Amino acid sequence: MSGPKILETISVQKCFGGTQGVYRHESAETGCAMRFGLFLPPQAERGKVPLLYWLSGLTCTEENFVVKAGVQRVAAELGIAIAVPDTSPRGLGYPGEDDAYDFGSGAGFYVDATEAPWHHGYRMYSYVTKELPALIGEKFPVDPARVGIFGHSMGGHGALTIALKNPASYKSLSAFSPIVSPMRCPWGEKALTGYLGADRATWRDYDATALIEARGWQGPPILVDQGDADPFLERELKPELLREACAAKGVSLDLRMREGYDHSYFFIASFIEDHLRFHAKYL
Numbered sequence: 001m002s003g004p005k006i007l008e009t010i011s012v013q014k015c016f017g018g019t020q021g022v023y024r025h026e027s028a029e030t031g032c033a034m035r036f037g038l039f040l041p042p043q044a045e046r047g048k049v050p051l052l053y054w055l056s057g058l059t060c061t062e063e064n065f066v067v068k069a070g071v072q073r074v075a076a077e078l079g080i081a082i083a084v085p086d087t088s089p090r091g092l093g094y095p096g097e098d099d100a101y102d103f104g105s106g107a108g109f110y111v112d113a114t115e116a117p118w119h120h121g122y123r124m125y126s127y128v129t130k131e132l133p134a135l136i137g138e139k140f141p142v143d144p145a146r147v148g149i150f151g152h153s154m155g156g157h158g159a160l161t162i163a164l165k166n167p168a169s170y171k172s173l174s175a176f177s178p179i180v181s182p183m184r185c186p187w188g189e190k191a192l193t194g195y196l197g198a199d200r201a202t203w204r205d206y207d208a209t210a211l212i213e214a215r216g217w218q219g220p221p222i223l224v225d226q227g228d229a230d231p232f233l234e235r236e237l238k239p240e241l242l243r244e245a246c247a248a249k250g251v252s253l254d255l256r257m258r259e260g261y262d263h264s265y266f267f268i269a270s271f272i273e274d275h276l277r278f279h280a281k282y283l
């Protein structure tokens with residue numbers, strides 16, 4: 001991973017005075033070409049800007065958030081860049097990688113897999129925390145000292161676990177409808193068994209509630225929005241488990257239950273501005 005990194009531009013389009021780009025590069029972590037979206041606000045023409053990572057949920061590519069969330073207008077106003085990685089490696093050819101929506105392609109769960117064959121390329125934790133930031137930092141005018149992270153569902157789990165494990169690297173943290181305890185829901189149990197194996201002790205390193213119990217969080221309050229009409233609320237998401245873990249450790253959590261909202265990008269688009277203004281306070 002030394003030497004100049006090569007970045008291919010798929011598209012760059014002017015948007016609210018800034019640019020919405022989509023880029024592709026060969027990833028050493030995942031062993032395949034990876035795409036990501038990057039919105040640069042107009043302020044990036046004059047100097048380095050803060051950067052917010054968005055991690056998407058199951059079935060998503062880098063495109064869903066870029067086209068559906070409506071993030072660009074307020075990001076342009078606040079002068080924040082938004083990076084949107086894909087949710088898994090693509091086309092590695094592992095048996096079964098495209099068979100299910102909740103495992104394999106589109107479902108990397110932001111872990112570094114240890115089980116064969118997934119351990120070769122399913123390294124989304126290292127990709128998101130190390131390789132992609134190094135690439136973006138080399139190619140774009142972003143300030144590595146002002147970085148936050150947020151995400152949705154599986155990506156909410158990714159944002160929580162990544163920030164909790166790397167508090168020096170992420171100044172602000174929020175999530176929409178996160179999977180708060182993958183050890184205790186069907187999506188998470190399937191993914192962690194497949195990527196990490198049957199020993200549940202190893203899963204704790206990728207479970208936001210277990211990480212809060214183990215490490216706490218000294219950063220600013222954690223903001224979570226959750227629709228109460230979300231069909232995955234009780235079986236998969238279980239925000240009460242996060243509330244309990246935060247209460248036990250004295251971690252400040254602003255959990256907002258939103259009446260009538262579901263799990264979709266219509267819900268995300270409705271509250272994206274709140275999240276951007278929240279992050280802007282700390283970046």
Ligand SMILES: N[C@@H](CCC(=O)N[C@@H](CS)C(=O)NCC(=O)O)C(=O)O
Pocket residue numbers: 056057058059060064068101152153154263264265
């Ligand atoms: N397709 C799945 C649900 C997957 C789902 O809701 N994915 C969310 C993230 S967990 C999403 O963002 N989907 C893409 C989109 O809405 O654009 C199902 O059939 O149950």
